[in-house]
Structures are given as structure tokens and as C-alpha cells.
Amino acid sequence: MKKINLKMAATVMICGSFLFSSCIGSFGLHSKLVSWNQSIGTKFVNELVYLACNIIPVYAVCYLADALVINSIEFWSGSNPLASIGDVKKVKGENGNYLVETLENGYSITKEGETTSMELIYNKELNTWNVVAGGVSTELLQLNNNGTAQLNLQNGEEMTVSLDAQGVANARHAVGINTYYASR
Numbered sequence: 001m002k003k004i005n006l007k008m009a010a011t012v013m014i015c016g017s018f019l020f021s022s023c024i025g026s027f028g029l030h031s032k033l034v035s036w037n038q039s040i041g042t043k044f045v046n047e048l049v050y051l052a053c054n055i056i057p058v059y060a061v062c063y064l065a066d067a068l069v070i071n072s073i074e075f076w077s078g079s080n081p082l083a084s085i086g087d088v089k090k091v092k093g094e095n096g097n098y099l100v101e102t103l104e105n106g107y108s109i110t111k112e113g114e115t116t117s118m119e120l121i122y123n124k125e126l127n128t129w130n131v132v133a134g135g136v137s138t139e140l141l142q143l144n145n146n147g148t149a150q151l152n153l154q155n156g157e158e159m160t161v162s163l164d165a166q167g168v169a170n171a172r173h174a175v176g177i178n179t180y181y182a183s184r
Contacts, residue, residue, distance in 0.1 A: 027067075027071065029065055029070055033058065037049050085103065085104050086102065087101070098112060099112055107120045119133075120140075127142060128141065128142045147163050
């Protein structure tokens with residue numbers, strides 16, 4: 001009888017975590033495992049490691065840990081416990097390479113070979129993104145609760161855009177950027 005009650009309690013807890021969290025989450029642990037697997041060698045080595053990680057249920061354990069624990073923490077706290085704070089990525093730009101470091105509340109961007117940097121900082125209380133350069137902070141945009149964002153343009157004007165493809169197109173048109181990037 002106790003075994004049946006224990007199994008029933010475990011089943012109810014697992015189902016409850018899915019029903020009450022409403023969290024898709026970023027699946028950071030599983031994504032890191034996939035990225036690691038894709039970076040270790042040729043496609044044949046990657047496939048062998050992939051198969052091995054499925055036989056020894058590494059993928060399944062990571063996915064389950066993400067679904068039950070990490071994504072629930074991310075949903076309720078608003079931050080991902082596996083965020084890569086301090087990671088630096090090299091990004092190729094029009095005028096050279098840039099180093100982008102992940103901060104706790106945004107990003108620090110430095111042109112390769114230079115010492116001055118610019119930071120993009122998210123203010124959680126005000127729901128704004130700000131640029132900080134030379135010790136001066138300037139608000140770029142404020143995210144509104146109605147699915148729009150208030151942009152602060154270079155000429156001092158403000159513009160409200162929707163948070164969808166049309167809103168991005170309107171914002172690009174307003175700031176004079178006609179470059180579009182494909183996402184994967």
C-alpha cells in the first residue's frame with residue numbers, strides 16, 4: 001500500500017510541476033549539452049557521442065532536469081540559473097571584431113584591441129534597456145506591459161512600436177537601418 005501511495009505522490013508532483021509552472025523555459029542545460037556535442041569534432045564523432053549520450057541517458061537526464069527544476073526556477077525567479085555570466089564571445093562587425101561579455105544584467109561590448117567599452121544594461125525595476133558609455137547612461141527603450149516598446153530615437157523623439165516583426169521593421173525604418181539578418 002505504501003509503494004502505491006509513494007508512486008501516486010510522485011506522479012502527482014511531476015504532473016503538478018508541468019501543469020502549474022506554465023513554463024517553456026530556455027532549456028539552458030540541454031542547450032549547453034547539444035552545443036558541446038556539436039563542437040567536439042567532425043559530424044561522425046558528433047553522431048557517435050550523440051548516440052552514446054542517448055544510450056547512457058545523458059540527454060534524457062539533462063532534459064528532465066531542465067523541464068522539472070531549472071525551467072521552473074527560471075519561470076518563478078525571472079532569471080536562468082545557468083546563465084553564462086562572464087562568458088565572452090567574439091562577434092564580427094562591419095568595422096572589425098567585437099568582444100561581447102555577458103553581465104548579470106546585460107552585456108559589455110569592446111572593440112577588439114581597444115580598452116574602452118560600452119555596456120547594454122537591463123533595469124528590471126523600470127523594465128528598460130540602457131546604454132552606458134563614458135560613464136553616461138542613456139535609456140534606449142522601455143518595454144511596456146501591453147506588448148509594445150517605447151524607443152528613444154537619436155533626435156530626441158520617442159516612438160512606440162509593437163513587439164513583432166512589423167514593429168522591428170518600423171523601428172529600423174525610423175533609425176535608418178535597412179540591414180536585415182536571418183535567424184536560425
